[in-house]
Amino acid sequence: MKKRTKAAIAIVLPILAFASLGGYIISQKRNHEEKTIISTSKKGNKEAIRQQQLAYLKEHEQEIIDFVKAQSPKIESVQIDWDQTQWSDGGLTNPEYYINVFGRINNIEESGWGVDIPINDDESVDLEEMIMGDYISIVGEPIA
Incomplete structure (x- = not known):
């Protein structure tokens, strides 16, 4: 029975590790996509923010x-x-x-x-x- 348990662990452990790694990679990819969307929207606002800052400086x-x-x-x-x-x-x-x-x-x-x-x-x-x-x-x- 100990041999069978060791064999099952030897088979299941790599599968679980691989599945966890796959989940981690997918999670990281989603985070990267979210950051890309956020930074792209910030770039769109960057010029508007600069114009507001310049207008403020002109007022002062x-x-x-x-x-x-x-x-x-x-x-x-x-x-x-x-x-x-x-x-x-x-x-x-x-x-x-x-x-x-x-x-x-x-x-x-x-x-x-x-x-x-x-x-x-x-x-x-x-x-x-x-x-x-x-x-x-x-x-x-x-x-x-």
């Missing part, structure tokens, strides 16, 4: 201007180039997401600056945490 343009002006007493006026606005992540060392806003100062064509504005997990924009991403410069030289 003065806060960005005041922030840039506060960097130096030499700044009399700030111009924002909304067409140069970019969305980026911080990269490997800083995985936060930012909106990068660029512009000029004092109506000088060869001037420039950049401000990085964090995007929260809920896709909202955090103006209170904006930082200078690119130094303020005229003809490539930083201003004090």
